Amino acid sequence: MKLFSQLRWFFKLQWKRYLGAVTLLVAIAMLQLLPPKLVGTIVDGITREQMSGRTLLMWVGLIIATALTIYLLRYVWRILLFGASYMLAVKLRENFYHQLSRQHPNFYLRHRTGDLIARATNDVDRVVFAAGEGVLTLVDSLVMGCAVFIIMSIQISWELTLFSLLPMPIMAIFIKRFGEQLHNRFKTAQAAFSSLNDRTQESLTSIRMIKAFGLERYQSRLFAEVAKDAGSKNMLVARVDARFDPTIYLTIACANMLAVGGGSWMVVNNQLTLGQLTSFVMYLGLMIWPMLALAWMFNIVERGSAAYSRISSLLTEQPEVADGDLSVPAGRGVLEFNIGQFTYPQAESPTLENIQARLAPGQTLGLCGPTGSGKSTLLALVQRQFDVTDGDICFHSLPIRQLKLDEWRARLSVVSQTPFLFSASIAENISLGKPDATQDDIERVAALACVHEDILNLAQGYQTEVGERGVMLSGGQKQRISIARALLLDCEILVLDDALSAVDGQTEYQILQNLRSWGEGRTLIISAHRLSGLLNANEILVLQDGRIAQRGSHAQLSEQSGWYRNMYRYQQLEAALDE
Template identity: 70%
Template structure:
């Protein structure tokens, strides 16, 4: 029953729909009480030869009319009740998606994709089902049960009613015990379903790697083990679930036995007629549904409560980075970075230490250094995926912590190391951030990213479906489409986080030249392992061991001893060998 308290906010808001459904259920319950009474009247009338055939047909017609009315009213209350539940599903999923979109990388380190999908689909379905069927069965069973009890007690015999209901308290205690067991076991079953969902998602997204390494049997065995665990936990739920109906039918069976036995004795004593006993047994038959409904309600409500607890656990999790209120002014401004120290949560060792620079509008900043030196972390801090513990970053003179996140991120266009493409057309992927862009604007962005010619060679050109995650495109094509997507945003600052790693040197040169012309008044931040991408930068920061080891222009860094000069010469030699492999073999020999 906890679920009704948990969803009280929704019931209060949608009280009109629920009240309408409850009123109709009460009317239906009252109408259903009439046929057993009429049957008793007909039986006594026919038994005592006091009722004509026309009268019998009239009462039968009344019962048929009641049946039609009950059918129509049930149709109407279902519209009220199910309409409210579907609206609840929309709101829960909308809140869930909004919560996921507000979270930052630390959140996704704790929660796996399969688990999040399971909570947003399966758990929401359980909550919605309980919200509609739980309310229905609770009201229907209480109204019908109480109405039947009143009629049985006042119109027939309260002594026989009390005798027939003796097994019910015992049944209620047993059902409550089953409900507690079901709640705990269903939570475990849902967690197992999340693991199963996650295993399937990982296997499908990495299917190429699995085939390349010949791991099909290994992954199948892993999946079978997870599926077996999920099956066992669901069997634990099913074992409890299977006890509800037999318990109810045994209790109802004893009630009928007591009713028939006691009623027969009362007929012999002359305190009850055969028609009254017939009506009583029919009314007792109507009690089967309330008993079954209450047990079913305990079942689905406990499942819904467990599912709602899993949903609220995520919805109540506050983002690590709190949203600010200040809005950025129009125009372009300086980006001032002063990172004195930054370490990831649960990691005491700093990832960045004493990194400071100022980036003026229209300038280009280059970031380079060995793998793991902190380049991507620095970009994550600028985009405020994490907050600084020691230091401050200011944009347009305002601290990032005070800025509205949407206002901040609208000023940035970012291309990451591993670009993501949706299962859509090439044109729609490029226009992701600017859905209203024309085809001419999309093509212009594609030309700047040196991918227009590649797109025109695709089967349907810009209308070609790229498949899930852009599966039909090469790594270089995906990177350039992602760059075109960023350029179409026309943002104040363009961030390329090693976004040219999958393109050849000539294409990289063309893209950089295009970006130079495109970004005359725009700010550009490029993080790269290939140093040829940074030759046009106004300032280059060389990060080593979490701090700035060197800084300056390409010319200055290429002429002074250090990591930058060594790596630049190595890459030049590597490029020369790639261009002239025969000469390279002779030199090596």
């Protein structure tokens, strides 16, 4: 029952639908009390030979009319009640997706993709089922059960009613105990389902590597173990679930036995008529549904409660990067780095120390250095994937941590070192951030990214489906399409995180020349391992062990002894040997 309290925010939101559905359920419950009364009247009238054929037809017609009315009302309440519960699914998934989009990378280190998918699908379905069927069974069982109990007690015999319902308290004790067990076991089963989802997702996304290394049997064995574990935990749920129906039917059988036995004794002793006993047994039959519904409600509500606890644990988790209060000033501004120190969460030593730089509009900043020197970390701080632990990054002289997150990120176009393409057409991938872009705009940025000719050589051109994660394209094509996607946004700051590593030197040179003409007045930050991509940067920072080891233009660094000159000469020699 805790679940209904947790969902009261939604019940308030959709109170009209729920009020309408509950009202109709009460009306249906009242109408269902009419046929047993009419049947009892008919039985007594026939046995006493006091009913004419005309009267009999009238009562039968009334029973049929009642049944048709109940049918129509059931149709309407289903639309109201289940329509509201489906809207809950939409609301929960919208909130869930919004929460995921706000989270910072550390969140995804703690939660695996398969688990998140399970919570957004299977767990939400369980909550929605409880908000629909659970409310139905709660209202219907309470209204019908109470109404039938009152009718049997007042109009027939309260002694026989109490005598017949003696097994009910015992059933309630067992149902409550089974409900608690079901809650705990279902929560464990859902966690096992998440693990199964994780294994499935990892196996499908890495199928190429699995086949390349001949790991099919090994992976199949791992998958079978996870599937077996999920199956065993669901079997524990099924064992508890299987106890509900026998308990209910045994209770109903005992109640019927007591009703027939006690009622027969009362008929023999002229305390009841045969028609009254017939009505009583029919009313007791109507009590079967409330008892079944009560147990079923405990079942689905406990499942929904366990699922909702898994969902709410994520919905209530606050993002580690807090949103700012200030709007980003209009116009292009100076980007300043004044980082005293940055340490990753749960890391012992700092990743970056003493990073100072100033980047005016229209300037290009180059980042280079050995692997693990902190280049990608610095770019992550610019995007506010993390916040600087000591110092600030400022834009328009305002710390970016004080700026509204959505507005700040709207000023950035980012191309990461591992480009991601959606399973859609090339045109749709390029226009991802600007869906209303024209075909001319798409082709223009594709030409700037030097991928236009490649696209035209494909069978369907810009309408070619790239497959999941761009499986139909080469690494260089994926990188260039990602660059085109970033250029289409026409943002003030363009960030390239080793985004040209998969293209040849000539193509890289042409793209950089295009960016110079495109980026007039725009700020460009380029992180690269291949130093030829940094030749035209206004300033280059050479990072080593999270610190600035060297800084200056390409010409200046080429004259200084150190990592930059050594690496540049090595790459020139390597290029000459390749030629």
